[in-house]
Amino acid sequence: MLAYEKLKQQLARISDDTARLIEDAGKITELTDEGLSRWKSTCQTISDQISEETMRLAVVGAIKSGKSTFVNTLFGGDYLKRGAGVVTSIVTRVRNGSRLRATLYLKSWAEVNREIDQASVLLLAHHRSGDGHSFDIRREADRRILNGAMDDLAADQLISNDTRSTGSVMLASYLKGYDRVQQFVEVGHATVVFENDRFPLHRDFVGDDAMAVYLKDVLLEINTPGLGEGVEIADCQGSDSPNPLHLAMIQDYLMMAHLTVYVISSRTGLRQADIRFLSMIRKMGILDTVVFVVNCDFSEHESLHDLDEGIRKAEADLALICPDHQTFTFSALFLLMSQMEADLSQRDRDRLFHWRRETAMVDFANTERIRFDQFLERKISRERNSLLLKNHLERLEIVAGGIGNWIGFNRDLIDRDAGGARELADRVSDQQRRLDRLKLTVKNTLDGAVNQVKRDLKSAIDRFFDVHGDGVLAGVVHFVRNYQVEMQRYDQSLMSVGFAKSLYMVFQEFKQAVDAHMAETVNPQVIRFVRLQEKNLMDYLGEIAGPFGAMIDEALAPYANAMDDAKIPQQRASSPINIGSDLETIRKMAGLALPKAAATMRYSTQIKTEAVMRFGFYKIVNIVKKAIKKSADKVHQEQFLALASGIKRIKRETERSILFHLKDYKENIKFQYMLKLADTAAASLHLRMLERFQHHGADLSTLVQMISEQGLDKEKVSTALDLMGDASRSLQDKIGRLKEDLQLI
Ligand SMILES: Nc1nc2c(ncn2[C@@H]2O[C@H](COP(=O)(O)OP(=O)(O)OP(=O)(O)O)[C@@H](O)[C@H]2O)c(=O)[nH]1
Ligand SMILES: [Mg+2]
Known part of the structure; x- marks a missing residue:
C-alpha cells in the first residue's frame, strides 16, 4: 500500500511542477496563450482527481x-x-x-415524506378527505392522522417483521423516532456527527x-x-x-x-x-x-x-x-x-x-x-496503479512533452533576427492553418460519431424497456398478473379491522412481492444493461480516438519540420489517446449518477387510490344494503368476495402505474444519464485531442512582432527559456521513470 501512496505523491508533485513550469512560461512572454492555460487546467484537474x-x-x-x-x-x-x-x-x-x-x-424531509406516502397507499387516502396536500411528518396533524390510521391495524402487522409488513413497520418506526430525531436535526442540517x-x-x-x-x-x-x-x-x-x-x-x-x-x-x-x-x-x-x-x-x-x-x-x-x-x-x-x-x-x-x-x-x-x-x-x-497510469500519467506525459516543444520553439525564435523570425513564423503559420483544418475535421468526425452513438443508445434503451418484447417489462407484467394472494390469511382481519384496512394489508403484501421482484430481477438486469451500454460507448469512442491519435502525431511532423533547425527535443513515442479507464471521472465531472436502484419501486405514487377505494366503498354499501336480510356468515362471505375483486382491481391499477412509472424511469436513464454520459465522454475525448494538438500550437505572430520592434529583452528571455528547458527535460525524465515503475508493478 505504501508503494501506491509514494507513487501518488510523486505523480502529484510532477503535476504541480508542470503547472509551475507553465506558469513561468506565461510570465516570460507576457502573452496569454490559450494552449498554455489549457495545459495548466489539465494539471490542476489531474491533481484534484488523484486526491x-x-x-x-x-x-x-x-x-x-x-x-x-x-x-x-x-x-x-x-x-x-x-x-x-x-x-x-x-x-x-x-x-x-x-x-x-x-x-x-x-x-431529507422530502425523502422521508415520499417514503411514507408510498408505504401508506390505501391507508391514508380516506383519512385525507381530499384536501390535496401530501403527507408531511413535520405537521402534527399529519402525524396524528397517520397514528390514527395505524392504531387499528391488526396488531400482528406491527409486531412481526415478516415480509407482509415491512411497510407498516417502517411507518411505525418513523412515527416512533420523530421526536428524538427532530432534536438532532437543527434546521438545514443534514448530518449528525x-x-x-x-x-x-x-x-x-x-x-x-x-x-x-x-x-x-x-x-x-x-x-x-x-x-x-x-x-x-x-x-x-x-x-x-x-x-x-x-x-x-x-x-x-x-x-x-x-x-x-x-x-x-x-x-x-x-x-x-x-x-x-x-x-x-x-x-x-x-x-x-x-x-x-x-x-x-x-x-x-x-x-x-x-x-x-x-x-x-x-x-x-x-x-x-x-x-x-x-x-x-x-x-x-x-x-x-x-x-x-x-x-x-x-x-x-x-x-x-x-x-x-x-x-x-x-x-x-x-x-x-x-x-x-x-x-x-x-x-x-x-x-489503482493502472488508474494512475492510464488516467493521469499518460496525460501528463502529453502536456509535459508539449511544453518541452513550446520551449524549444520559442528558444529558436528568440535566437533569430527580425527577418529570420518572420520567415520562420510564416512557414509555421502555413502549417498551422493545415492543423486548424485537421482540428475541425477531428471535431466534425467526433460530433458525427457521437450523434450516431446517441441514436444507437436511444434505440437500445427503447428496445430494452419494450413492453411487447420478452424483456424486463414483460416479466413485470407477467409477475403482477400471476401473483396469487393467499386469501385465507386475511379472513381474520376482515372481521377485526374491516374491509378497507384489510385491503391495505393485502396491498402491502402484494407491493412487497412486486418490489422484491423489482430488486431481485429487474434492477440487476437494468444495471447489467447500463454497464454494457457504458462499455460499448467507451469502446466505440476508443475506436475513434485510436486512429486520430496517430493521425495528429503524423500531422504534427511536417509542422516540426517547418522549423528544420529548431531545437525541438527528441519526441518520445506517445501513448494512444484513451479515455476508457476514465469512466468514473467522467461521471463525476458531469455530476452524473444512475437513478438509484430504489427508483424502480416508486410506482405506487401513480396508483389512483381513489378508484380502488371508491370501488371498495361501493361494494361495501351493496353488502350492507343486502345484509339486512342476510346472516352474519353470508355477510362475511360477501366481504370476502369483495376483497377478492378489490385485489383484482388493485392488480390492474398497479400494472398500469408500473408501466407508466417505468416509462418515466426509462426516459430518465436515457436523457438524464446515458446521453449526458455520451456527451461528457465525447467532450473529454475532444479535450484530450486538443491537448495533443497543443504540442506545437502556440501563435507566434505577437512574439515575432515584439522581436522586430525590439520590445523584448532577448538575453533575459533566452536564459529563462534555457532554465525552463532543463526543468522540462528533467520532468519528462521523471515521468518516463514513473511510467516504467508503474508498468513494472
Ligand atoms: N463464535 C464466533 N462468533 C463470531 C465469529 N465471527 C463473528 N462472531 C460473532 O457473531 C455475531 C455476529 O457477527 P457480526 O460481525 O455482527 O455479523 P454481521 O454479518 O455484521 O451481522 P449483521 O450486521 O447483523 O448482518 C457477533 O456477536 C460476533 O461477535 C466467529 O468466528 N466465531
Ligand atoms: Mg453487521
Whole structure:
C-alpha cells in the first residue's frame, strides 16, 4: 500500500511542477496563450482527481455471518457495532481518517415524506378527505392522522417483521423516532456527527430502528491506517433483509465497487438466502469481482479435518453458482480478539485462550489470512496503479512533452533576427492553418460519431424497456398478473379491522412481492444493461480516438519540420489517446449518477387510490344494503368476495402505474444519464485531442512582432527559456521513470 501512496505523491508533485513550469512560461512572454492555460487546467484537474480517487470494497453476506467483525479486523479494533442485527439496514462506509469520526447522513424531509406516502397507499387516502396536500411528518396533524390510521391495524402487522409488513413497520418506526430525531436535526442540517470520545455514541443512533430509519448513509472515519488512504470499505447489512429497499441500497454500492467480499459463516455454510443474493450478483454481471471469506468459528468444529469438510461443502455449493470462485478461510472474531487482546473482557480473554489451544485450526486460519491480505494488497495496488497510469500519467506525459516543444520553439525564435523570425513564423503559420483544418475535421468526425452513438443508445434503451418484447417489462407484467394472494390469511382481519384496512394489508403484501421482484430481477438486469451500454460507448469512442491519435502525431511532423533547425527535443513515442479507464471521472465531472436502484419501486405514487377505494366503498354499501336480510356468515362471505375483486382491481391499477412509472424511469436513464454520459465522454475525448494538438500550437505572430520592434529583452528571455528547458527535460525524465515503475508493478 505504501508503494501506491509514494507513487501518488510523486505523480502529484510532477503535476504541480508542470503547472509551475507553465506558469513561468506565461510570465516570460507576457502573452496569454490559450494552449498554455489549457495545459495548466489539465494539471490542476489531474491533481484534484488523484486526491479524490477512491477504491471501493463492498462487504456482503447473510445476517450474522460476521461482516462487521471482518471489517473491524481491517482496522484492528471494535469500531463497527457487532451483532447489530437491526431491522433497518444501512450501508456503513468506513475509511481511514485523521480522527475518529462517525458522520450520519439523514434523509431529507422530502425523502422521508415520499417514503411514507408510498408505504401508506390505501391507508391514508380516506383519512385525507381530499384536501390535496401530501403527507408531511413535520405537521402534527399529519402525524396524528397517520397514528390514527395505524392504531387499528391488526396488531400482528406491527409486531412481526415478516415480509407482509415491512411497510407498516417502517411507518411505525418513523412515527416512533420523530421526536428524538427532530432534536438532532437543527434546521438545514443534514448530518449528525459523533467525534473522538463521542464516537461510540453513534451506535445508539444506528442501532435503534426508530432513529436509523431516518438515515440515508453512514460514514466512519477511523484513525488507524486500515487499507490506506483512498480505500473505502462498505459493511452492507441487510442483503437478506425482507425489505427490498435494503437490497436496492446495497445494489447502489455494489455497482460502484471495485471488489466485493462475500462473507459466509462456517457455522451455517451456504444458505438459501446466500444463493438468492449471489444469483442477483450474477445477474448484475459482477460475479467476477467477488471473493469469498469463510468466517470460521473454532468452537463449531471438532478439528481441522472437520473444518475442512465444512469448507469443502461450502465450496461445492458455491461452484454451482460461481465456478471460478476464490475462497479464503479464517476466523474474524479470533483475529479481532488477538488484535485487541489488551482491551478484552475476562470472558473474551478466556475464549481467546481457549481458541488458541486449537493450534491446527489457528495455524491454518492464520496462513489463510496472510494469503488474503496479500491478495487484497495486490488487487488494490494493481487496480489503482493502472488508474494512475492510464488516467493521469499518460496525460501528463502529453502536456509535459508539449511544453518541452513550446520551449524549444520559442528558444529558436528568440535566437533569430527580425527577418529570420518572420520567415520562420510564416512557414509555421502555413502549417498551422493545415492543423486548424485537421482540428475541425477531428471535431466534425467526433460530433458525427457521437450523434450516431446517441441514436444507437436511444434505440437500445427503447428496445430494452419494450413492453411487447420478452424483456424486463414483460416479466413485470407477467409477475403482477400471476401473483396469487393467499386469501385465507386475511379472513381474520376482515372481521377485526374491516374491509378497507384489510385491503391495505393485502396491498402491502402484494407491493412487497412486486418490489422484491423489482430488486431481485429487474434492477440487476437494468444495471447489467447500463454497464454494457457504458462499455460499448467507451469502446466505440476508443475506436475513434485510436486512429486520430496517430493521425495528429503524423500531422504534427511536417509542422516540426517547418522549423528544420529548431531545437525541438527528441519526441518520445506517445501513448494512444484513451479515455476508457476514465469512466468514473467522467461521471463525476458531469455530476452524473444512475437513478438509484430504489427508483424502480416508486410506482405506487401513480396508483389512483381513489378508484380502488371508491370501488371498495361501493361494494361495501351493496353488502350492507343486502345484509339486512342476510346472516352474519353470508355477510362475511360477501366481504370476502369483495376483497377478492378489490385485489383484482388493485392488480390492474398497479400494472398500469408500473408501466407508466417505468416509462418515466426509462426516459430518465436515457436523457438524464446515458446521453449526458455520451456527451461528457465525447467532450473529454475532444479535450484530450486538443491537448495533443497543443504540442506545437502556440501563435507566434505577437512574439515575432515584439522581436522586430525590439520590445523584448532577448538575453533575459533566452536564459529563462534555457532554465525552463532543463526543468522540462528533467520532468519528462521523471515521468518516463514513473511510467516504467508503474508498468513494472
Ligand atoms: N463464535 C464466533 N462468533 C463470531 C465469529 N465471527 C463473528 N462472531 C460473532 O457473531 C455475531 C455476529 O457477527 P457480526 O460481525 O455482527 O455479523 P454481521 O454479518 O455484521 O451481522 P449483521 O450486521 O447483523 O448482518 C457477533 O456477536 C460476533 O461477535 C466467529 O468466528 N466465531
Ligand atoms: Mg453487521
